[in-house]
Amino acid sequence: xxxxxxxxxxxxxxxxxxxxxxxxxxxxxxxxxxxxxxxxxxxxxxxxxxxxxxxxxxxxxxxxxxxxxxxxxxxxxxxxxxxxxxxxxxxxxxxxxxxxxxxxxxxxxxxxxxxxxxxxxxxxxxxxxxxxxxxxxxxxxxxxxxxxxxxxxxxxxxxxxxxxxxxxxxxxxxxxxxxxxx
Amino acid sequence: xxxxxxxxxxxxxxxxxxxxxxxxxxxxxxxxxxxxxxxxxxxxxxxxxxxxxxxxxxxxxxxxxxxxxxxxxxxxxxxxxxxxxxxxxxxxxxxxxxxxxxxxxxxxxxxxxxxxxxxxxxxxxxxxxxxxxxxxxxxxxxxxxxxxxxxxxxxxxxxxxxxxxxxxxxxxxxxxxxxxxxxxxxxxxxxxxxxxxxxxxxxxxxxxxxxxxxxxxxxxxxxxxxxxxxxxxxxxxxxxxxxxxxxxxxxxxxxxxxxxxxxxxxxxxxxxxxxxxxxxxxxxxxxxxxxxxxxxxxxxxxxxxxxxxxxxxxxxxxxxxxxxxxxxxxxxxxxxxxxxxxxxxxxxxxxxxxxxxxxxxxxxxxxxxxxxxxxxxxxxxxxxxxxxxxxxxxxxxxxxxxxxxxxxxxxxxxxxxxxxxxxxxxxxxxxxxxxxxxxxxxxxxxxxxxxxxxxxxxxxxxxxxxxxxxxxxxxxxxxxxxxx
Numbered sequence: 001x002x003x004x005x006x007x008x009x010x011x012x013x014x015x016x017x018x019x020x021x022x023x024x025x026x027x028x029x030x031x032x033x034x035x036x037x038x039x040x041x042x043x044x045x046x047x048x049x050x051x052x053x054x055x056x057x058x059x060x061x062x063x064x065x066x067x068x069x070x071x072x073x074x075x076x077x078x079x080x081x082x083x084x085x086x087x088x089x090x091x092x093x094x095x096x097x098x099x100x101x102x103x104x105x106x107x108x109x110x111x112x113x114x115x116x117x118x119x120x121x122x123x124x125x126x127x128x129x130x131x132x133x134x135x136x137x138x139x140x141x142x143x144x145x146x147x148x149x150x151x152x153x154x155x156x157x158x159x160x161x162x163x164x165x166x167x168x169x170x171x172x173x174x175x176x177x178x179x180x181x182x
Numbered sequence: 183x184x185x186x187x188x189x190x191x192x193x194x195x196x197x198x199x200x201x202x203x204x205x206x207x208x209x210x211x212x213x214x215x216x217x218x219x220x221x222x223x224x225x226x227x228x229x230x231x232x233x234x235x236x237x238x239x240x241x242x243x244x245x246x247x248x249x250x251x252x253x254x255x256x257x258x259x260x261x262x263x264x265x266x267x268x269x270x271x272x273x274x275x276x277x278x279x280x281x282x283x284x285x286x287x288x289x290x291x292x293x294x295x296x297x298x299x300x301x302x303x304x305x306x307x308x309x310x311x312x313x314x315x316x317x318x319x320x321x322x323x324x325x326x327x328x329x330x331x332x333x334x335x336x337x338x339x340x341x342x343x344x345x346x347x348x349x350x351x352x353x354x355x356x357x358x359x360x361x362x363x364x365x366x367x368x369x370x371x372x373x374x375x376x377x378x379x380x381x382x383x384x385x386x387x388x389x390x391x392x393x394x395x396x397x398x399x400x401x402x403x404x405x406x407x408x409x410x411x412x413x414x415x416x417x418x419x420x421x422x423x424x425x426x427x428x429x430x431x432x433x434x435x436x437x438x439x440x441x442x443x444x445x446x447x448x449x450x451x452x453x454x455x456x457x458x459x460x461x462x463x464x465x466x467x468x469x470x471x472x473x474x475x476x477x478x479x480x481x482x483x484x485x486x487x488x489x490x491x492x493x494x495x496x497x498x499x500x501x502x503x504x505x506x507x508x509x510x511x512x513x514x515x516x517x518x519x520x521x522x523x524x525x526x527x528x529x530x531x532x533x534x535x536x537x538x539x540x541x542x543x544x545x546x547x548x549x550x551x552x553x554x555x556x557x558x559x560x561x562x563x564x565x566x567x568x569x570x571x572x573x574x575x576x577x578x579x580x581x582x583x584x585x586x587x588x589x590x591x592x593x594x595x596x597x598x599x600x601x602x603x604x605x606x607x608x609x610x611x612x613x614x615x616x617x618x619x620x621x622x623x624x625x626x627x628x629x630x631x632x633x634x635x636x637x638x639x640x641x642x643x644x645x646x647x648x649x650x651x652x653x654x655x656x657x658x659x660x661x662x663x664x665x666x
Binding site: 038041042043044045053054055124125126127142144165166167169170171172173174175 | 615
């Protein structure tokens, strides 16, 4: 009887020690799940999901505070990826957060711009170049198309221009006439 | 005698090379205007150096290489720049790209050429010369040659392979070049050997070109080895030719450079010779015009020559149904023939229903695996097709999609007439697009994080300044009271 108790408690102590050591030795910095979710999100930083950026939304999903279908720029493709990652059912995009749009970049009509810097402050990725009372301009390569600069502009001189297909971003299409055959 | 090796698969399509080798290389008269695209090579577009109204000389640089992987563009003849803008270019999309339009003045007045003595010069000087002369691979890939001629520190190139195989049906531009200008090719190869410190030079030519082989053997003498390789498509693929000549199989994801072998097209060697020995940039190339034309042949066409101009010279025939740039296996259908000849244009095939009957309606894949038997890259084309069709691109990459050289053997042998290569091209370009998006997203994440950090820092600094100010104000308040 005593032997059994000693063996069991000895085992418990030993395994507890191993677990305790492992939790320190193999400690993961930060929240791995948040990182994985954040890697899927499109990083538009548009806040249409209701959170102030992609990372806060990723944190909210990880903590179960937000649903996976609140990101219009990511569209259905991203919802599928999130559903796979989290092992939940796919659900269609929640239309109250907006509709997916073709990728666009902002453009400032430089003759109308008064140099108020309000758009500079709104841009989540510092893609607008300018200074007080100087003309502003968008760095097109850095613009994520979040549209956050449009509302603050007092003279409505910012427009969204859809990204045109050109030689460098052109893609071969899937041979269409074969879609029926297998 | 060199022992030759084999690669997997390959096919024997009808050659159709005899038609265009009956007459010597012809020099077409100057066209009314030249349209010179700024993106004729792999890498960044060249940056235009001229504006509308400028008068340029033959050989003058009109587009500057931008960034490392890029090539310069030159005025192919003297004349006046009419415009710099978007024009139709030979690209499968049919989209327009930035071009310089030149109206020739017919004087052919050259710039001051600066000849070099390449064999007694530092390779790095020669590389700069080749970059400024716009020398790119003329076999079709148009990769800037100066990069391939820089093996990098600690790497040794043992074998320099010159590719004169020209395995694709219809194309004969390299054949004619070797027959008529073997001397230039050999001189260029000597310059390349000097730049790479290569031990040996091996020139591979398919044995369906006996005249080219004998001309090259005569020009090469004892200094270089000219090897007749068996005629089988795609024996002129760089990896396939290296395999046949040296027995080295280039592993997936590695380059032949890492294994001590570098491979260039014969026409590239000739342009290296002209650029270094005479200082002449790449202003023209040999183009085969064949298919449904009266007199198929080869033309030394200035870059920017409208393809219609060459087709007219070769004798336009009734019943044409479009044209292909490149060969029937790897080329692409041109959206129109009103596009210019570029450095990549080795061949223009005018199609007709007799020569290129319409593809039969594709049938379902029956899993016969004939595509796998024919694949020179030893892939599983039937699996790749499955994954590409289902949009399962990750799986396609696992099955080494990017080792596919798009030679078209699988489509050629497919009894169900499935356009397999089109599926691989589609899958590749989707994967590239995804990678571009991923890169853009990563950049946006970094910029957003940096912005948040900056806002935090500004807040902190402001608070510190305020604290300092109030502390100063306090001491200022306290000190007069102490004096009392």
